[in-house]
Structures are given as structure tokens and as C-alpha cells.
Amino acid sequence: MSAETDAPRALLALYDEALPVVYGYFARRCGDRGTAEDLTSETFLAAMDAARKPSPPQLSVPWLIGVARHKLADHYRRRHDRFSIPVAELPEPVDPADDWDAELDRIVAESVLARLPEQHRTVLALRYMDDCTVPECAELIGRTVQATEALLVRARRAFRTQYPGPEGGKS
Numbered sequence: 360m361s362a363e364t365d366a367p368r369a370l371l372a373l374y375d376e377a378l379p380v381v382y383g384y385f386a387r388r389c390g391d392r393g394t395a396e397d398l399t400s401e402t403f404l405a406a407m408d409a410a411r412k413p414s415p416p417q418l419s420v421p422w423l424i425g426v427a428r429h430k431l432a433d434h435y436r437r438r439h440d441r442f443s444i445p446v447a448e449l450p451e452p453v454d455p456a457d458d459w460d461a462e463l464d465r466i467v468a469e470s471v472l473a474r475l476p477e478q479h480r481t482v483l484a485l486r487y488m489d490d491c492t493v494p495e496c497a498e499l500i501g502r503t504v505q506a507t508e509a510l511l512v513r514a515r516r517a518f519r520t521q522y523p524g525p526e527g528g529k530s
Contacts, residue, residue: 366415370406377420378403384427388463388523389434398434402427428459435466471521479514486511 381402385395405426409416416422472480478500485491485499497507 366410366412366418367407369418370403370410373418373420373423374403377423380420381423381427384424385431388431388467394434398427398430401430405430428463431463432459432466435463435470467523471518474521475514475517478510479517482507482510483514483518 378399382395382399385398386392389395389398402423406418406423409426410418472483475483481500482496485496486493491499493507493511494504496511497504500507500510502510
């Protein structure tokens with residue numbers, strides 16, 4: 360047997376072990392079961408395409424999780440309801456580590472912000488993205504400090520409610 364036929368067989372042998380790991384990865388990061396299932400399918404289809412190439416990669420569960428990361432990032436990029444207010448780019452870290460999880464968390468957070476009411480988005484962006492103090496936020500949105508503090512409490516609660524929990528559902 361050649362390497363071309365060995366890789367698809369190796370993927371098939373790995374499938375039973377890898378399926379719950381890959382699905383679990385998506386279930387913890389997606390808002391719903393259907394999306395997690397679709398992305399799991401896309402991951403294994405991409406893996407099979409890679410396994411059929413003349414020089415296939417070394418197939419393993421960590422390699423599949425890497426493919427899954429890319430599929431999840433693509434999924435969030437395709438979404439039309441992403442938060443559309445531009446955010447200043449952060450400088451690259453001196454020692455760039457594998458920050459895919461942080462990037463995916465940022466994308467999910469933007470998606471959650473986009474679903475919140477405008478006043479919640481505004482106050483959260485001013486307070487946590489622009490680092491304004493509560494009095495500064497109050498002045499910018501034309502409210503009293505006490506009203507702004509109450510708005511921040513409601514906005515944080517709404518954000519936490521919409522943000523996917525560790526098992527993929529809402530918190």
C-alpha cells in the first residue's frame with residue numbers, strides 16, 4: 360500500500376477516537392448543537408481531503424484540533440452579524456504564542472456584543488474597550504454616574520447571558 364491509501368485508512372482508524380474530541384471542541388465554543396455538528400463535519404471533510412493528497416500530513420487528534428480551529432475561525436468570519444465597530448489593532452506580542460483560542464474568544468465576544476441593545480454595546484465598549492472611567496462614560500452618553508453604573512450592571516448581565524458557556528450553551 361502507498362502513502363496515498365494509508366492516510367485515508369489512518370483517518371478512518373482515528374475517527375472513533377477523534378470525533379468526540381473535535382465535537383467537544385466545537386460544542387464548548389459554539390452557541391448551538393447544529394453549528395457544532397456542521398463544523399465537525401467540515402473538519403473531517405477537510406481532513407479527508409488532506410489525507411488524499413500525494414503527501415498527506417501526519418494525522419492525529421491534535422492535528423484535527425488545528426483544522427477545527429481554522430474551521431471555527433472561518434465560521435465566525437462568514438457571519439453577517441459580527442460587531443462592526445472598528446477596534447484598534449493590538450501590537451504583536453514579542454514572543455507570539457499560539458493565540459488561536461484568544462482570537463476565537465474575541466470573535467465570539469464581538470458576535471455577542473452585536474446582539475446586545477445599542478446602549479449596552481455603547482457603554483461596554485466605552486468602559487472596557489476604550490478604558491473610560493464610569494464618570495467619563497456617563498458624560499459621553501449623557502447620563503448620571505449612578506444611571507451609568509446601573510446600565511453597566513445590566514449590560515454586563517446581558518453579555519454574560521448571551522456568551523456561550525464552557526459546554527457550548529448560554530451561560
